[in-house]
Amino acid sequence: MWRGLTQLILLLILAGSLAGTTLTAARIASDPLIAPFVEASYDQIQAATDRMLVTAATPETLSAHIANRLAESPRNWLALDALVDLAYERKIPLPSALNAAVQTAREDDHSYYATVTSCAACAYDPAQCSLSEVMICQAPIALTPIGDIAGITRAGVAYASGTKVDQIDLALSVVGLGATAAIIASGGSSGVVKAGASLAKLARKLGRLSPRLVEMAVDAARTGVNWAALPGVRSLDDLTAAIRTESFLPLTNTMADLSRLNSATDATTALHLLPMVDDAGDARRLANAAEALGPKLVGRAEVLGKARLFRATLRFSETAWALGAGLVGLMLSTAGIISGMIQHALIKRLRRSLKRTV
Incomplete structure (x- = not known):
């Protein structure tokens, strides 16, 4: 029974x-x-990254990261300073030899002669720019509509002459100029989209766009541009007739969240972190992390990496439970x-x- x-x-x-x-x-x-999964609150993101650092930010790991950054040319002082600050925050002593190497490298890279020669090289070849130099030597044109107009004009001339078109530059120029003229609708304002597109163009010059983001830009240009009409673009009305706005929306939405990242930190930090962004979801999660962590973001991103950092920005929903x-x-x-x-x-x-x- x-x-x-x-x-x-x-x-x-x-x-x-x-x-x-x-x-x-x-x-x-x-x-x-x-x-x-749903987006975690800012307090939850901070708590999650702090828990991860308990096992991730060991003296050996931090020393290895700093040594690797010191070996780069040009050196990324944004990342180096963030790692040193993280060691100080976690009360982790660094080897005296490593501290001395950091100080020597700082003096070498910030001398008057080094600054003048490196900026001259940066103005000639953006790939030689450090993150701090690019904002001085390349940003004045890239962050204005002038750079977008030039990008669209170059693409039109290249297509008309039968030479290779830089589809990535074209797509980002279309998004930037289209946002300025409010041609392309998105979840963010036109100014937000324009700022994100300009940031992406700078990142492209530095080789800091992820392969998937590059592929997204190429797809937008391939499917969203009326190539026959492109050489005749002379005004914003011509641009409207030469593009299919729906093809650019995924790229546009990604640019909107890149601008959030820029606003939460600064352009130099955003350029440094851009290789982590593959799509609009990545851009949104990185922007959330930036708004939650502020100046601590770079050090945590260096040690935790993309997967763990992004995991900290999510939590189980009630549906998942x-x-x-x-x-x-x-x-x-x-x-x-x-x-x-x-x-x-x-x-x-x-x-x-x-x-x-x-």
């Missing part, structure tokens, strides 16, 4: 768990607004029923054996 009652209860629990799990899964599948609870209940109920069936079968077999021996 008790065995039958127990099996009935387990069957009812199994049916309830199965129904709840199925209902939750169906809600997730039918409603894209219900996601298993409900689904998890349903799955646990389903597994426990299934295990209980299987265990009961095995026990029942063993008891029956034992009884048969006893009857044969009597």
Whole structure:
């Protein structure tokens, strides 16, 4: 009697768990607004990164990161200073030889002669720019509509002459100039989109765009530009007729969140972190981290890397907890029923054996 009652209860629990799990899964599948992960609050992001640093920011790890940054040319002083500050914040002593090497490199890179010669090289070849130099030597043109107009004009001339078109520069120029003229609609204001596109153009000159972001720009140019009309673009009206705005929306939305990153930090920091951005989701998560962590973002990004940093910007939603609870209940109920069936079968077999021996 008790065995039958127990099996009935387990069957009812199994049916309830199965129904709840199925209902939750169906809600997730039918409603894209219900996601298993949601954006964490700023306090949650700070707490999550602090927990991760307990095991990630060891003296050996920090020393290795600083040594690697010192070996670069040109040196990235934004990252170097952030790593040294992180060591100070975590009260981690660095080897005296490493501290001396950092000080010597700082004096070498910030001397008057080094500043003049490096800026001259940067003005000639953006790939030779350090992150701090590019804002002085390259930004005045790239951050204005002049750079966008020049990019579209270059693409039109190249297409008309049959030479290779720089599709990445063209796509970013279209987004920047189109946002300035409010041609391209997006989730952000035109000024926000323009700022993000200008930042991306600078990053491209430095070779700091991720391969997937480059691919997004190329796809936008390939599918969104009327190439026959491009050489005739002389005004914003001509630009409107020469592009299909819907093809540029994924790139435009990504640029809007890049501008959030820029606003939460500064242009130099945003340029440094841009290689982490593959799509609009990455841009949004990085912007959230920037707004939560402020000046601490760079040091944490250096040590934690993209995967762990972005994981800190998400948390389980109530839907995910409900689904998890349903799955646990389903597994426990299934295990209980299987265990009961095995026990029942063993008891029956034992009884048969006893009857044969009597």
